[in-house]
């Protein structure tokens with residue numbers, strides 16, 4: 339099972355953990371989504387360092403697959419990413435601009451999502467002061483109470499479109515609160531609210547769907563969809579067969595093996611007490627590497643198809659597996675075990691930790707040796 343990483347032999351020999359990111363699968367996921375939503379276009383959401391996978395590698399790979407629109411959350415992320423993209427690609431800041439950030443944004447050719455009347459006013463003021471048109475997206479709050487103009491603010495804006503003078507609106511947009519739950523009534527409510535908002539801006543194309551939204555059907559696609567997790571191989575609709583190719587694989591090496599008698603205490607707090615003689619393996623990743631403490635006595639690693647349960651609490655830099663199910667000698671110091679891969683999906687690990695794939699990916703940390711394939 340480790341043949342695919344043997345090419346990284348030297349680094350692999352000293353790396354306690356190995357995070358493999360399959361850029362071919364990423365590109366294939368991009369193309370599959372593009373085929374699904376055509377004629378709508380597919381943007382790449384690469385906020386939070388491309389969900390922890392490395393925006394500097396992920397965004398150019400998406401660009402090579404045909405992506406021309408990229409979303410990050412914060413201006414600081416956009417400023418780092420902008421020089422890595424082709425001049426023809428567009429880069430948007432989802433979270434809006436803090437007061438005073440407008441000149442730096444405009445200077446770098448980055449496109450803000452305007453989320454409030456204040457942000458509209460500041461962007462328009464800058465455009466007029468410079469005597470240029472500045473591009474922007476305009477976001478409406480269709481039911482998340484997070485970002486975007488309220489219905490009242492939107493009404494003020496449509497009654498007084500001069501507030502947008504100097505602003506070239508590329509898209510009107512909104513975001514779904516429960517797109518990953520097809521049965522959630524809020525999806526249709528938000529779609530209807532989006533349609534009402536959009537009436538005030540005839541001819542401006544829509545951007546609405548995230549990964550889950552794409553799979554709610556064409557009514558949700560608009561002109562530009564904004565997947566993140568699906569590009570990275572996460573399930574767009576948890577509980578339904580995942581149509582995306584896996585992008586992430588995580589293997590962590592065993593650093594020590596021991597056999598303990600019945601009644602041995604394992605880990606901090608001595609919470610895990612062995613019921614009989616057990617063989618235990620300590621592996622070199624813990625909660626500082628994004629394996630949440632909530633996995634203690636719940637989660638597992640895999641060796642092939644064999645489940646190796648986590649025994650006791652997860653430490654900062656290590657955790658302990660019960661490997662009694664494997665024939666003695668199967669694992670040795672240096673042997674890898676699978677945390678995310680063909681036998682344990684990202685969703686399965688997240689579920690054991692009581693969280694979602696997004697939080698696992700964005701928390702993976704910086705200590706793994708990363709291999710981009």
Ligand SMILES: *Cc1c(COP(=O)(O)O)cnc(C)c1O
Nearest residue numbers: 383432513548549564565566567
């Ligand atoms: C993060 C985000 C996305 C991407 O969401 P996924 O569920 O990862 O596809 C799209 N739009 C907005 C506004 C977001 O904040």
